[in-house]
Amino acid sequence: MFNVFKNYDPVSPALIDISLHIRKGEFVFISGPSGAGKTTFLKLIYREELPTQGQILVNRRNIAKLPPSKIPYLRRSMGIVFQDFKLLNNKTIFDNVSFVLKILGVPVSVTKKKVFNMLRMVDIHHKMKSLPPQLSGGEQQRVVIARALINDPALLLADEPTGNLDPELSMEIMRLFEEANQKGTTVVVATHNPALIGCISNKRVIMLDKGRIVRYY
Amino acid sequence: MFRAIKYFLREGWSSLWHNKGANFLSIAIIIVSLYVLGVFLVLSTNFNHILARWSENVQVNIYLEENLSEPALLYVQERLSILPEIEEFVYISKQEALQRFHTLFPSLRTLPDDIGGNPFPPSYELKIKKEYQTIDGVKRLASSLQRLDGVKEVSYDLQWIERLSTVMKLLRVIGIFLVGVLVFSAVSTTSNVIRLLAYARKDEIDIMKLVGASSWFIKGPFLVEGMLQGFIAGIISIGILYLSYRLVSYYLALSYNLLFGFLLFTFLPLEYWLGIISGGTLVGLMGSFISIRKFLRY
Numbered sequence: 001m002f003n004v005f006k007n008y009d010p011v012s013p014a015l016i017d018i019s020l021h022i023r024k025g026e027f028v029f030i031s032g033p034s035g036a037g038k039t040t041f042l043k044l045i046y047r048e049e050l051p052t053q054g055q056i057l058v059n060r061r062n063i064a065k066l067p068p069s070k071i072p073y074l075r076r077s078m079g080i081v082f083q084d085f086k087l088l089n090n091k092t093i094f095d096n097v098s099f100v101l102k103i104l105g106v107p108v109s110v111t112k113k114k115v116f117n118m119l120r121m122v123d124i125h126h127k128m129k130s131l132p133p134q135l136s137g138g139e140q141q142r143v144v145i146a147r148a149l150i151n152d153p154a155l156l157l158a159d160e161p162t163g164n165l166d167p168e169l170s171m172e173i174m175r176l177f178e179e180a181n182q183k184g185t186t187v188v189v190a191t192h193n194p195a196l197i198g199c200i201s202n203k204r205v206i207m208l209d210k211g212r213i214v215r216y217y
Numbered sequence: 218m219f220r221a222i223k224y225f226l227r228e229g230w231s232s233l234w235h236n237k238g239a240n241f242l243s244i245a246i247i248i249v250s251l252y253v254l255g256v257f258l259v260l261s262t263n264f265n266h267i268l269a270r271w272s273e274n275v276q277v278n279i280y281l282e283e284n285l286s287e288p289a290l291l292y293v294q295e296r297l298s299i300l301p302e303i304e305e306f307v308y309i310s311k312q313e314a315l316q317r318f319h320t321l322f323p324s325l326r327t328l329p330d331d332i333g334g335n336p337f338p339p340s341y342e343l344k345i346k347k348e349y350q351t352i353d354g355v356k357r358l359a360s361s362l363q364r365l366d367g368v369k370e371v372s373y374d375l376q377w378i379e380r381l382s383t384v385m386k387l388l389r390v391i392g393i394f395l396v397g398v399l400v401f402s403a404v405s406t407t408s409n410v411i412r413l414l415a416y417a418r419k420d421e422i423d424i425m426k427l428v429g430a431s432s433w434f435i436k437g438p439f440l441v442e443g444m445l446q447g448f449i450a451g452i453i454s455i456g457i458l459y460l461s462y463r464l465v466s467y468y469l470a471l472s473y474n475l476l477f478g479f480l481l482f483t484f485l486p487l488e489y490w491l492g493i494i495s496g497g498t499l500v501g502l503m504g505s506f507i508s509i510r511k512f513l514r515y
Contacts, residue, residue, distance in 0.1 A: 048427070068514070069432070076429035086424045102224065103430045147428070 004054030079148030229441025250399030407504025443505025451497030
């Protein structure tokens, strides 16, 4: 990211002059209080939002200049854990997760096995025939994580991934992220929870406040 | 590819089934437009049949001048034999014409004598070849015969055919206009119904976009849903059309009405059925295509 600004309205900019580089295979935390610009930061990376000013390169591609028809391909190389889950409420848990593989054209037999294993990893396989509204917040969050990891993404973006989980499960999820990271996935986790940051070694933390980078460590 | 089509079909069908109420509306309006189109097609097919039948019996008579010399008569005969439109011709002399008159109207036997002799001119009766049995063909032939030396008058019985073909032209214009209006309203109804359904599923569409679904992958089920609407409407409209055709022909046959009794002898041929069904499918596809585009902007 080079000198990135994002203004939703001119009075209070969401991001101000952000320049940073996340290396391939890195594990990075974006931290800061709510309203600091963490979610906007992630939205710029998966091209949900365009920067008002500045350049963003993801995998050497300039996202601001990406034609709309190429956006799906960018997103297919990512796994995204949304803060508000974004699950398809009229589809079962299994279908929600397998949808990503369907888009990629993975054969049904492979999909079945892969989705089941992934759901077992996040310990929600016993509810794979349920619909999202029948699940608790924590359970839904685990489904979202399973969906984000199912396609072995090159880049994992997680927005408050443990917001609805108890500490024990939070640790478990972070271990999953770390495992993905060890397999080569670049992981970017936005969180306001300092305890979460403490549980991963060998990581970088970028602290945002009111849209600016206030600390790097 | 095959997997994607299977997915579109399954999703499209399930959405059609889940949103029966709204989809019923567009199916109904497509049925109405296809039905009206079908009625016009049935009428025009049958009118065409009648025209063809009547044209088969077109006879052209040429009346010759009185006291035509032998060479002049031979000249006319020679011309008639080389004209490509004429299949065969028969010469009716003055005397034969009078004979016919006597046979046809025995009660008027004395009339020719009363008006001072045989009033019937010698004539030729021409039979026209099938490929020239069109209104324009016959008209052209008549005017070229009229220019022959020794020909006094050319007559042909085309009035009815001409009238019927005028009615047909009018019918066609009304039909095209009416069907045009109905197709427009069917497309816009389908488009609005699909827009409503897409709007209700806006969140879902957004999520699909966020996890990397291409616009075709999202569009597919909606397009299939629109096409299914049109397809189902096409089949139903042909069913209703056939029923009403049977009903109308039944009552016409009962009434023994000479003028209209023979009007309906055929239903639409198979290619028209296929045309109506694919027309309906196309209307549904257009409707959904128009409405879904705007939901897919990134």
